[in-house]
Amino acid sequence: xxxxxxxxxxxxxxxxxxxxxxxxxxxxxxxxxxxxxxxxxxxxxxxxxxxxxxxxxxxxxxxxxxxxxxxxxxxxxxxxxxxxxxxxxxxxxxxxxxxxxxxxxxxxxxxxxxxxxxxxxxxxxxxxxxxxxxxxxxxxxxxxxxxxxxxxxxxxxxxxxxxxxxxxxxxxxxxxxxxxxxxxxxxxxxxxxxxxxxxxxxxxxxxxxxxxxxxxxxxxxxxxxxxxxxxxxxxxxxxxxxxxxxxxxxxxxxxxxxxxxxxxxxxxxxxxxxxxxxxxxxxxxxxxxxxxxxxxxxxxxxxxxxxxxxxxxxxxxxxxxxxxxxxxxxxxxxxxxxxxxxxxxxxxxxxxxxxxxxxxxxxxxxxxxxxxxxxxxxxxxxxxxxxxxxxxxxxxxxxxxxxxxxxxxxxxxxxxx
Numbered sequence: 581x582x583x584x585x586x587x588x589x590x591x592x593x594x595x596x597x598x599x600x601x602x603x604x605x606x607x608x609x610x611x612x613x614x615x616x617x618x619x620x621x622x623x624x625x626x627x628x629x630x631x632x633x634x635x636x637x638x639x640x641x642x643x644x645x646x647x648x649x650x651x652x653x654x655x656x657x658x659x660x661x662x663x664x665x666x667x668x669x670x671x672x673x674x675x676x677x678x679x680x681x682x683x684x685x686x687x688x689x690x691x692x693x694x695x696x697x698x699x700x701x702x703x704x705x706x707x708x709x710x711x712x713x714x715x716x717x718x719x720x721x722x723x724x725x726x727x728x729x730x731x732x733x734x735x736x737x738x739x740x741x742x743x744x745x746x747x748x749x750x751x752x753x754x755x756x757x758x759x760x761x762x763x764x765x766x767x768x769x770x771x772x773x774x775x776x777x778x779x780x781x782x783x784x785x786x787x788x789x790x791x792x793x794x795x796x797x798x799x800x801x802x803x804x805x806x807x808x809x810x811x812x813x814x815x816x817x818x819x820x821x822x823x824x825x826x827x828x829x830x831x832x833x834x835x836x837x838x839x840x841x842x843x844x845x846x847x848x849x850x851x852x853x854x855x856x857x858x859x860x861x862x863x864x865x866x867x868x869x870x871x872x873x874x875x876x877x878x879x880x881x882x883x884x885x886x887x888x889x890x891x892x893x894x895x896x897x898x899x900x901x902x903x904x905x906x907x908x909x910x911x912x913x914x915x916x917x918x919x920x921x922x923x924x925x926x927x928x929x930x931x932x933x934x935x936x937x938x939x940x941x942x943x944x945x946x947x948x949x950x951x952x953x954x955x956x957x958x959x960x961x962x963x964x965x966x967x968x969x970x971x972x973x974x975x976x977x978x979x980x981x982x983x984x985x986x987x988x989x990x991x992x993x994x995x996x997x
Contacts, residue, residue: 581854583747586839590825594795595731599639600638611625615737625642626639746854768786820838949990955967
């Protein structure tokens with residue numbers, strides 16, 4: 581499987597990400613032509629080979645016609661998507677709703693539109709929490725500026741040009757110190773960066789570098805695209821790209837390394853989707869079943885992928901229950917704590933499991949009872965699973981006063997026709 585691995589030893593920003601993608605093989609001219617579909621004026625792009633800390637790579641810059649309206653801190657250039665002050669100019673006041681409309685009416689592909697809006701939405705949600713404002717009304721003072729629109733939309737275009745690889749990354753490393761931003765003087769990480777990573781459940785570790793390493797734009801790109809964080813595993817490097825920042829750090833080069841290659845265990849014969857989940861387990865023989873029921877409700881409400889029980893035989897010939905919980909890898913600590921607090925166990929077994937999933941699609945089929953929503957599972961372009969949605973079938977069954985299984989049968993028959 582084609583995989584892009586991001587080595588975050590010196591953090592990430594939008595421009596460093598784009599520089600790394602270009603250095604790893606994205607055609608800068610094709611990227612520019614795609615970005616022109618946004619129909620933005622007053623800027624030009626510059627991507628050039630350079631060096632940072634003896635590392636050769638690509639420096640990506642957006643030059644805006646009115647330098648005073650740029651959204652980047654002049655001392656930090658494109659390693660930081662904030663100016664940390666409200667920039668003048670029409671771009672400084674764009675709301676999330678306006679940015680979404682700008683992207684939606686562009687000539688970009690459907691996938692790039694969807695992902696670009698999703699990245700901006702993560703920032704809008706985080707900023708909304710900080711300011712107590714609905715995400716739709718969040719004004720992107722700096723992030724809405726031309727250069728950061730280019731960073732975010734360009735990142736999505738770059739991934740599409742690479743064939744939409746699976747994206748993995750090393751653990752997120754941030755610096756320490758203080759920044760002057762639109763919220764005032766705050767310690768690193770910036771408020772939005774911390775909120776974006778926290779919303780996705782991404783762990784963050786600070787290092788001894790006295791500068792900001794992860795920008796809000798970089799955090800949002802990680803939150804949207806990275807499936808799992810950890811060391812490289814079974815990755816055969818095909819191309820290695822280095823995206824250069826502008827700052828000269830004290831403890832590490834201001835560089836983002838992107839490794840594009842194939843995972844050693846990939847199976848190119850199938851187009852199934854893959855991800856990694858955490859499996860948490862505990863053996864219980866002294867718990868009230870009502871508490872188990874309550875735990876399941878809380879876990880599912882908190883975002884667990886699945887919770888189930890299995891009857892087991894425990895020591896001293898006691899009948900027991902194996903409590904199993906599946907969750908995203910980044911959520912493993914959260915649900916471990918929930919299990920320890922809400923059940924009688926003194927310990928949790930944890931492991932990671934790879935999943936292979938069918939590509940899913942919801943369609944509406946017409947039956948004599950009405951329209952039914954049906955979930956399709958595709959493998960290698962062919963439908964191999966057809967599953968009517970229960971709530972859709974239940975609603976029609978109650979209206980027609982017939983068993984739900986008759987609606988199921990009618991929906992499956994209608995789909996096959």
